[in-house]
Amino acid sequence: MVSLAGKIRAVFLAVLLTVAASAYGATHQASADSAASSSAAQIVADMGAGWNLGNQLEATANGYPSETAWGQPAVTQALIDKVRAAGFKTIRIPVSYLGYIGPGPNYTINSSWLNRIQEVVNYAYNRGLHVMINMHGDGYKSINGSWLICDSSSQSTIKAKYEKVWQQVANRFKNYDQRLILESMNEEFDGQYGNPTQPCYSNINSYNQIFVDTVRKTGGNNSSRWLLVPGWNTNIDYTAGNYGFALPSDQYRSPSIPANERRIMISVHHYSPWDFAGEESGTITQWGRAATNPSKTSTWGQEDYLDSQLKKMYDVFVTKGYPVVVGEYGAIDKSSFDASNNRYRADFARAVAATAKKYGAASVYWDNGTNGRYGFGLFDRRSLTVTQQGIINAIMSGVGTRVAGSGLPSDS
Template sequence: MAVATMAAGLGILVPSVAYAAEGCKVDYKVASQWGGGFTGDVKITNLGDAINGWSLAWTFPNGQRVTQVWNATTTNAGDQVTAKNMGYNGAIATNGSVSFGFNGSWSGSNGVPTEFKLNGAVCTGTVGEPSTPPTSTPPPTGGATAMETVAAMEPGWNLGNTLDSVGADETAWGNPRVTQALVDNIAAQGYNSIRIPITWDNHQSKTAPYAVEDAYLDRVEEVVGYALNADLHVLINIHHDSWIWMADMNTNRTVVEARYEAIWTELATRFRDAPPEVLFESVNEPQFNNVDDATAEALLDDLNVQFHEIVRGSGGGNATRVLVLPTLHTSADQDHLDALSTTIASLDDENIAATVHFYGFWPFSVNVAGYTKFNAEVQADIEGYFNRAYNEFVANDIPVIVGEWGLLGFDAHTGTVEQGEKLKFFEYVGYYARQKGLTLQLWDNGQHFDRATYQWRDAELYNMMKASWSTRSGTASTDQVYVAKAGAVADVSLTLNLNGTTFQGLRLGTQNLVQGTDYTISGSTLTIKASRLTSLLGDRSYGVKANLHAVFSQGVPWRISVISYDQPTMSAASGASSTFAIPTQFKGDQLATMEAKYADGTNAGPQNWTSYKEFARAFSPDYTAGTISLPTAFWNDVNDGQKVTLTFHFWSGKTVTYYVTESGGNVTGSLT
């Protein structure tokens, strides 16, 4: 059967063909296609006896070639391709599946292969006697290993600020009640797992035997059922209890252990016979009050061991269910990784996974200290974090789930980090996690996927993340080209970050611009010609006048906004510190960061180790209202009566200097 699939971001209809075969089924899809290249997705479903090691062979009908592959290795002999498993995905249980992907080249036609062979047997769609002697044996456990289970969970998504709400109901933090439709829509976005954070405090008796409300357990089970109905793996845990009451474990150990035991005993009983796609996480972001790290690590070890004993002792499916253990603070600092390794070694259990969280290099992730760009330091932080998790666990056959990831600044505002720099961060995290075999679960408390409309609030960000699940995307030094409204228009050059791709062309909507006339390309330097910029700028009114897209041989195109602007200006103002805002004419420009200093040159305001203040915390632009507000959080750390020099840095490169003085709760602001 053949159907048509829309290639992401390109509007191309390409074929998708599913083949049924003897003992197996292969779904071969052309996920995206461009001039001379394409991305293929391959899913193998084993219908016969369990195998431990696979080789899939096919012949391209039109001379296509594999140029890059992930989750498999390939060899080519002319049109014939053989894909073989990696060390972590060789076992396929009966009715189990594995997937891999590749980038390829094509010319003329891109037809689908007509036949696949799995371990030498031609796939024909029915389960029968093997056409060749079996070359593998079932996995020792008779099912998927922990490594395979966690790999199958990539990519994952968090149902944040819902069942983890600190309140009487899952809607307490502003999200709607979970429905089957919501979970189905998450699965439809391409996610393979869902993490369901759960806070138990308001639903558990505060006195022995610390019973959990049956109605709440019923609701948790119902939501888990939604995930299983959508063919998702699901991870459940103890969430904000980690800081509400568990953090006092050192001084209240008996009660904390009793409450913890009561929750996991009830959960283990309730989900004893759940399928292996349900995983348990012992506790979210463990932390302990007023103790040193050594004591905290010992307390966490006690909880993780207690969790393991409770679940394994309950029998049934819990005897082999994958259990997920966090590091202290879910940090990938080496000492915390080492401590968890010691715990895992003591348990001597092959069905254990480790978990850490990742919210990026802190100054970049919240836009403080002048870290406005995705630079080499930010990239190195990603690599170091993931390398440590890989070396400690994955390299030793212990899978790792990055149970939450994103940018920390999203807690304040998703615009804290400039869009293009944000996209580069998400592209690289997705790519590097794949290189290290880590499963990512995006933290979403409602700021990303709209739970009422089932649409992404930032489709550009989602498309970049989705592409990173299987390939790389090209980017550039910026996604903004600023042209002064009153100035002469000149050529503008950008540096392309090819990321293993090749540049294919520059587009305006569906129109391919003309190389040599509209733009030139020299190595990784893209130059947009003044004549084309002039036509795009039109009447030169302020703001984004056009969006160009650099198209690469794989991944999503890179948007380049052409912006008409002038020097931003500000006006004098006065008012209460709780509501003070600077009247600002942005004139098409956007604010990157703000510095604050006293007259003697010392740093003013919060986080006074740096002159550059935190975006959306110490200052916040409102482009519609035409203001930059300085909230109470800024004034709380400003000396009363002292004049502060503010320097506003804009993405065009322009700056504005402004002076403020706060006295007795009142602020005056001026240009002198």
């Protein structure tokens, strides 16, 4: 039987061989394709294991962002240092704006809020981490004050506001290097979980195009920065399938970027099967080939499904030089119903991280700061302690990163 370490090294070796084959392909076309792939592969490799600072800068109260409104303490440098010490190389920072956007036509962002966003970004950026920031809660119909609504009749106003907000954010960060990645929005859709609708999807495509054009036009490092865009509700099927997603053009990017090289990434999320990963009940608590109780295991969404989903993103986007970011994944804590649950949560996390890596994608674990029943937390943000070392170890194993003192394998 091949050991886990052997399997991980084999996957890593396969990725290396694939990249090498692309870089030294015999035909002129293969050479051109590899130029796009190499840059994409490098950013994904550099991002390593990712972690979400969830339920903080996107937390809201009465239509305004409030980072402590959802039960978490204010973010500190010490927290980010703890996350970094655990082995994470990328931190995604969801951000809401809402009532801190002033009236048109300027739509000026409250200066104190923009300063706080930058301060939290700097906690991670100044420690050498990759950082992703987005517009997170402004598109949720369930959030008081939301306005980025794809099926609203006020699209001209929405698009003008969206452009002005991103113009301000992009200008604030234009001199940051390529470790800062901007993400246009989060889980944007009409609020219904059926097939995508029109013209709602067309409006989402328009938002992505406005985002790319606006950020690029601010100049500085933004002219060549990696930009991350989602499809419908960051859903893999609705992004990679024939449902209406359109890649934005990138006409304003720096002329120094080679013509065959991309600087746009595609964002998706993975919480499948939902009855294991997110459904707040004690019914489905196990996942994967090691599951021991069929009655506690979902009938779908296992390893083969995960593989097919990320292969779909690879075939449609990665092969064309567009990196994929699994910007959120994870499974809630149901250990109060099944003492073995955290083992399967770790199996799930390892599988997502490893499969993403296999298919040229980065992965960013969703941590909402909540520990115990139904929480995604890996850390206690008050005591600054690790609460789920087993899941962290699994993530690091999946991406091939050594955790100090863990005995986990390393590909380096």
